[in-house]
Amino acid sequence: MATLRLDDAAWNNRWRGRSTAEKVVLSAGLVAVALTAPGPAGGVIVLVVASLLACLWARVPVRTWSFAIAAPAVFIVLGTIGIVVTFGEPVGRVVVDMGPASVTQPSLWAGAVVALRALASAAAVMLLAATTPMPYLLASLGRVWGLRTLTEIATLVYRMIFSLLESQARIRETQTARLGYGSARTAIRSVGMLGAGTFIRAWTHSRRLGEGLAGRGYDGAWFALPSRRPVSGAFVAVALAIVAVCAGVSLVGPRWPV
């Protein structure tokens, strides 16, 4: 069965049974600290605290956590290159001169600010993603005014993702066995067929699901809505204390020079 690492972790960790609201308080607080940190200490403390909470307290596998943090790194690196390399008359001390382009000390700092902010924010959001199963998150979102239709569709999407991933993996395996990816030309054709084949299966699956549910009197209400879990005051207090400590460290630590 096709799986997604973060989804697996969300279903198999110590915080799974906790109220989503508790974890949102913690995660949102850490994101706020990471986004508004005036110096590197804020980003570093959020990154470290989120990693420790995820791996030691919630028991998210270290391998899964490392993947979750490393995944956005490609974009962060590419995006940071666009900030670090400047064109035209250099502003500030030039560190690397490449003709019309240059790397200056202020641009290096600007890149470091963005890279650390992005990494720390990603860690804070991943703390929520790796500890809360998607249906729980969607059920909470569905209680927000105006988001019910969107979350209903999102719940349907989530239910269908895994069987489609499985179908796609099988089609791809068959194509590979028939040398469907032997050359660039056949690879493009195979990818087109793979996309179309997956779409047809999604279509057929949705029609069968619709017919099956209609036969059982489905009227548009949600499937199995997860029950509301009580919010633990103690956990919220600890979460707020952690966020306050991170904010304090962020404020008293050294400032970015830019």
Added chain:
Amino acid sequence: MHIAEGFLPPIHAAAWTIVAIPFVAHGVREVKRIITAHPESRMLLGAVGAYSFVLSAIKLPSVTGSSSHPTGTGVGAIIFRPPVMAPLGAVVLLFQALLLAHGGITTLGANIMSMAVIGPWVGYGVYRLLKFAPWGVAAFGGIALANLATYVVTATQLALAFPDPSSGFLGSWTRFLGLFAITQIPLAIVEGFVGVLLLNVLRSWAGPELRGLGFGRDAATESDREVEHA
């Protein structure tokens, strides 16, 4: 490729979120209208969202040696029209952020604008503008330009957030476009070809269903006629 979590300054992230809200709200109204008129389409919409997510797991070969995935916005916009793509795109981007660590929650608004709003509108617009060209050319143009438009908007969002100290917004924009162009121009061309193949297969496998959704030039003309008669 989407803008990563926390990459945009908080003010920019908030501004893009505010800009994206009306498009998503309009799309949700459209989805509600479709579901009320055709209750059975609820499942189909779910399937389309799941398909868009799964499509992002298909790796495309790229001439630069790297691999990337189709955005799916062009194909989706041609089949289902751009307004529906905004809420569906928002759901797919949310799942990509939380299940694949790709994109982000703080940058969701910015990514919705590039991938779920402007990309689909550009793709659909090009597809309709090329209505006198052969169908394959119109579909290729729509799909490839939807992909390119997504990345041009992403580059614009980044340039607005991080203008070059000496050359300003334009210098920064050119730099981000240049960085993305290395992979995105070949990728857009490949996605265009793959998209045409995909639509061709769909036309032969599920022609009546697609026409029911209003897909294709003949269907569009028929629905236009129906509106005129009404």
